[in-house]
Amino acid sequence: MRLLIATAVDSERRAVTSAADGDPTVIRLATGVELHRVPLPGAPGELDAVAAGVGGPAAAAVVASVLAAGEGPYDLVVSAGIGGGFAERVPVGGLVVASTVLAADLGAQTRAGFADMAELGFGIVAHQPPEELATAVATATGAVHAPVLSVSTVTGTEERLAELAARHRGAAGEAMEGFGVACAAALHGVPMLEIRAVSNAVGPRDREAWRIPEALAALTAAFAAVGPAVHDWHTRERHREAPQTSQTPQSPEKETP
Ligand SMILES: O=C(O)c1cccc(C(=O)CC[C@H]2O[C@@H](n3cnc4c(=O)[nH]cnc43)[C@H](O)[C@@H]2O)c1
Secondary structure, eight states: EEEEEEEESHHHHHHHHSSSSSHHHHEEOSSEEEEEEOOOOOSSSEEEEEEEOOOOOHHHHHHHHTTTTTTTOSHHHEEEEEEEEOTTTTTTTEEEEEEEEEEEEEEEEEEEEEEEETTSSSOEEEEOHHHHHHHHHHHTTTEEEEEEEEEOOOOOOOOHHHHHHHHHHTTTEESSSHHHHHHHHHHHOEEEEEEEEEEESSSOOGGOOOOOHHHHHHHHHHHSSSHHHHHHHHHHHHHHHHHHOOSSSSOOOOOOO
């Protein structure tokens, strides 16, 4: 089993790979993108981590290029990193595993308010990670399992917080890359998850209140714990896909004279 983990920056990538023992093997692709490969903690397989850049466009471009580069095949893509948390659902230092990955600000401003790309007739604004897997990973990591919003602008006011919370009731997290990673994974037919470690509360900008080291430590703990849940899901998926073998004994082949 092989997983591709896309973080935005190097510190997040290191937080992921440091869940495994030993130094990563670095694989430099023709594009210059670096994969940092470690054994998957707690299960057979490998994990390739890439720092794909901040924001959805960079994440989508890099993940799509890695999936096309031939280091796989990958069984799962994970968008992982720090993120904002909606305070009533998850504390700073906590984790969110996305039940839905939502493009929260991709759309148009109309006189009647915001209209998203789906309402405008331009495709989808939500990707669904495999429900059984996301639930198992949330349980294994102690994460909140709820929608995560992908935005291009980090929320920095009460007004914006209220607007997003009203439009996406139940959302627990906000980050920038999930939807881009999900688009790339979907293009290649690979299942996808998003895991966010909360570095700050979504709301009025307060850079002093960000807790990046605590969130990175939570990210490492999450990746130390996900292996068995992912392995069990992958095994079940393989059994679902495998053709049933016949129980009827085969008659011996006739020998040609
Ligand atoms: O507000 C600032 O001054 C500032 C300075 C440096 C970086 C930032 C970022 O917004 C980094 C975004 C980066 O981290 C993820 N992230 C973390 N918290 C949030 C959030 O509340 N809303 C959206 N994204 C967040 C994001 O996925 C990026 O990778 C700000």
